[in-house]
Amino acid sequence: MKNSHKVFTSFFIAFLSIFLTSCSGIIGYGVLLWNDNEHKLSDGTVVPVYLKSNISKVYVIGLPDTKEKIEVPLWQLSSPEKKSKAIKRAEKYAEYKNMYAKSAIDGLPIRADKVNTSKQVYRLRKNETVKTMYKGKGVAPQKGGVPLEGEWLHVLTSNGTEGWCFSYNLRLFEMKAEVVAEKSSVASIEEEEVDTLIEEVLNTAWYPEYYSSMISKKQIDLDFFNSTYRFNTGYATGKISLVLPDFEIEFPYSGVTKTDEKEYDFNNTPLQLVVRSKKSIVIKYTDEKGMPKSYNFTSLGEKNPEQYISEEIVRRQNEYKAISSSGPDFKSGNYGKISFNDGNQLVWSGFNKLVPSVIPAGAKGNGEVELKYFVPAELKSSWDGILTFRFDGTEKEVNFFYKKEDNGIRFTPGNVSKRYDAKTGRSISSVSLPSNSMVLFFQK
The missing domain is CATH 2.40.128 (Lipocalin)
Structure with a gap:
């Protein structure tokens, strides 16, 4: 019962609102944008508006010189406003009163602005009719470096889409309510396929x-x-x-x-x-x-690039976590102790035997780990990846191929070479093993 009462109350309030609005008189005046053949109303006619229904998507308007009210789709009428403003709006449309146009080609674009590079808001089918509303100054499209004949027209489609269309491929004709008479356009129409590729x-x-x-x-x-x-x-x-x-x-x-x-x-x-x-x-x-x-x-x-970048960042994070979680501490009798801590933080003590042949002099025992390089295809069977160490105290990076083992991790130094590619403006990196590579093994 409570639900029924709520439904009845909502219905009554909605009905009362519509009733009061319709009885309160005119809410403004609008300009008919497209002929209404049923009631013999021509576009450009200024009519009183009594009601707007966003649910039904219609205006309730009054027929001139009568008390009859009819419904028209929202797109077929300009927004209600003062009568003086509606009359001025009708004057703006007067030059193209009763003038419509058909597309001479399939795919003719309607654009957001008066330039051929502006965003498309609609594409016309061949012979599709639009209402021409008024003209505007813009940049004429070109063919073979020569501007096309015609002008930019603000048009309205039969589904309510508005935008700008260049008249070169439009065939203008006059259409009064209940009467249609074709009228040739100023410029001759040349059948032309739309370049869908470009x-x-x-x-x-x-x-x-x-x-x-x-x-x-x-x-x-x-x-x-x-x-x-x-x-x-x-x-x-x-x-x-x-x-x-x-x-x-x-x-x-x-x-x-x-x-x-x-x-x-x-x-x-x-x-x-x-x-x-x-x-x-x-x-x-x-x-x-x-x-x-x-x-x-x-x-x-x-x-898009952001998605690939996000996936690569996650891949690198997961690769580092796999190393860290298997330790995070690894020890070697000759080369000290390495700890792979959270946040890609590295702590390495006792690496003196690797200075300066592998690790530069002045390097501190702390630093960061990156996974920025990739193992060459011919070495993937032997190595899992490449770790780049950046020690505090030096700007030089130290690169190691690594291989995870059941009881520890194996390293060997890697040489990085970079080549500048002038065609792309980027530096291309490759990593290789030195001829006399040494292997370092650290136990868990």
């Missing part, structure tokens, strides 16, 4: 190609793998940028022009794009000295 490329996040190699080898170098290094197409901002470890450029651009099969120019910039596949592109850049350069980029698919 649309997809511009909507993709692109990262240095070496990311793919790191991912496939499961060797994420955190010094050169992050979300900062990337090629940003500027699809939403109109600014294109390229950022690598030692190189960064940015240019505003007004659109993209196709110059050859799968090749494009970013207009008014020294950058060109070559599409190798949906997951691989090349950016060509001519610097201020006229020197040509090229950079390869890849798509990471569903994952």
Whole structure:
């Protein structure tokens, strides 16, 4: 009974609220945005609004010169306001009163702003009808380096989406309530296929190609793998940028022009794009000295760099915990005692015999442990990983291959060599065994 009473009370309050609102008179005036053929109402008509229902998603409006009230979808009417403001709004739409348009091609984008690089809010099907509302000044798209004929029109779709569409591929026609008459547009319409490839490329996040190699080898170098290094197409901002470890450029651009099969120019910039596949592109850049350069980029698919970085950090933490939890203390009759403590903290005493051949003079007995390098494929059967020791008192890192044993842990020094890669701007590290490598064994 209590639940029934609550339901009745809620219903009564909702009904009373609607009743009082509808009886309290007009809540404002709106402009009809799309013809209502059933009631012979043309777009641009200013009508009184009596009720807004967010549940039913309708306005209750009054028909001009009658007392009849009807419902129209929320998207079909401008927001209620003072009558004087509604009349001014209707005047803004007057130039395109009763004017509609059909898309001449499939996939024609409606954008958030009046520039071809602005975010897409909708894609029109071929012959889909939109309401043209008013025009605005913007940057005309180009074809072959020449601006297309037409203008930017603010349009409304039949599902209520609003945005900007360039008129080059729109066929304008007049449509009065209950009457449709086609009217040719000012510029002739040329059937043209939408370049879905470039649309997809511009909507993709692109990262240095070496990311793919790191991912496939499961060797994420955190010094050169992050979300900062990337090629940003500027699809939403109109600014294109390229950022690598030692190189960064940015240019505003007004659109993209196709110059050859799968090749494009970013207009008014020294950058060109070559599409190798949906997951691989090349950016060509001519610097201020006229020197040509090229950079390869890849798509990471569903994952972003932060996810790979997080996984790599966890992997390194787990690898260190596996060593620490098996000890954390390990002893050697010749090389002292090592303790792997929480927080990747190292304590090593009695390592004098390794100074200065392995451990540099001046190194203290405390330090930190990193797992930043990766075992070469040919040595993976012999070694579990590489530990990098950073002792207090010296800036030089000390690297050891390690192998966990049932009763302890085995080490051998590793040599790290680094090679600068000019194409990517990063340093590539590799670790090898010295020709006269020595093995250190520490018991638990």
